[in-house]
Amino acid sequence: MTNYFHSVTLEEEKCRGCTNCIKHCPTEAIRVRKGKATIIKERCIDCGECIRVCPYHAKKAVTDPFSVMSEYHFKIALPAPTLYGQFGQEFSRERILRGLLGFGFDWVFEVARAAEIVSDATRQIIKTDNVKKPVISSACPAVVRLIQVRFPNLIKNLLKIESPMEVAARIAKHTISKEKNIPSNKIGVFFISPCAAKVTSVKAPYEKKESFVSGVFSMKDIHIKLLEKMKNIPQDYDCDLVSSGAYGVGWAGSGGECNALETSRSLAVHGIHNVIDIFEEIVEDRLNDVDFVEALSCTEGCLGGPLTVVNPFVARTNLKWQIGNAKKNGFSYENTAADYQDLLWTKDMEYKPILKLDDNMMKAMMKMQKLEEINDGLPGLDCGACGSPRCRSLAEDIVRGLAFETDCIFKLREKVSDLADQMKALEHIYKPKTED
Amino acid sequence: MSSIIKKEYDIPANDFSLAGEASSNVRKLLTQLGVNPTIIKRTSIAMYEAELNVVIHGNGGKARVEIFEDKIEIFVFDEGPGIEDIELAMKEGYSTAPDSIREMGFGAGMGLSNIKRNSDKFVLESEPNKGTRVYITIYLY
Structure with missing residues (x-):
């Protein structure tokens, strides 16, 4: 489905x-x-x-194979800023971007640039009073889905602006379509991704019907080949593919999006379990003095994505150097998000109550009662041997009809011991009469 | 009518890191029951504030939560110093929390009024040296 x-x-x-x-x-x-x-x-x-x-x-x-590029007449690479952290100091952003052309792309457009546009729009949005504070970043698709299934009360806090990836895809397509007079459907835009969640957000987007991205490649699949291709590019290579300033580059790591907002009333949290803790605080109105929350599922933000190659802490140091360079170059970004209305989500997000035990609340209560009863009888070790993550989740699975009490090895042992006792008792009753 | 689900939680004294555990648990429970998110939010805010009061002022205590077909009843109690002037305590901004607690961002004097605002029924019983009892009712529909 x-x-x-x-x-x-x-x-x-x-x-x-x-x-x-x-x-x-x-x-x-x-x-x-x-x-x-x-x-x-x-x-x-x-x-x-x-x-x-x-x-x-x-x-x-699952990401796309490079072969999907052949379906398009004009091919554009959209590297996530995380890519810049995957290489040491001898690899400037100019070299990395030029290196990407070696894969058969006709052009490269930095997602970092689109990130700056998103930040610009965010700055304007958090200044207005008609948004629920704290505004929660929607840049990390895993976090957005987390809210959708576990924190329905935070849906209205979500920044309903398209992600830098989507904004980049749109700008890249429009630019080329206009400049080269190529129809949109002949232009392929390919995101170079640090994570799986971005793939899902392209194939099954939550905020609108269709993504502008044509395909998603894994950073892992690109990494070694890109190193090879960069070898032939001189270290001081200069090119006009660089368009983002320091803020956009900084988005790759935790705190980057907050930095770009230039406000002290922001909070950056990374690592999915830490994100959950912060969301609990927001739900209970415990988080004051904060207008914006940057929440990234991976430790160290996108630099820690499951499709990255370099250790996230090393990547952070690499990125710092790239940010420093971006500052040195003194890129001033023009205000392109003056009218951010066209960056807003076109489809609202719905709560997916996947955790509830039954559609009927009364039935759910009866199931909960049963669940508590079963849970009280389980050993509470959360060993996972039954195949459910915790004793309580086994109790939940049993109530949902997906598991049995004897899936718990302690329960099974009790049962076997009971059976043994019963057999012993039987042996006593039906002792064979022997002549002796 | 008797309740369908009954839970009891210990609330520790003076440990902020554990305050909120009970309310967070109750929130998960209500989510699994499919309770309307707005009602879940109200319940968890009211319960968290009551819990926090027991942590800060009450020297620890207990919370009992009962879920009925149509409502949630939360009973939070401690055997702490109690409240001298309940009317005054209910005033927004009034607080007896020491500076050390205010410095941590708690004790702004909004707790009780916050509970009242988020519950459908709210009863507070207290006497000096005889502890404090808070009864909260929130309807599910």
């Missing part, structure tokens, strides 16, 4: 049925059943935590 397209998928033959992934999933979307992990599609937010923790690399992010 297109409704539930996910980039994060399981390679069953590699899965050994261990419980690493179920314990780390922030929406409890994974179960191990019959010795293999299964992803509950309705719950998955494509954060990629499971990709990171799987010791057997059985979880992967």
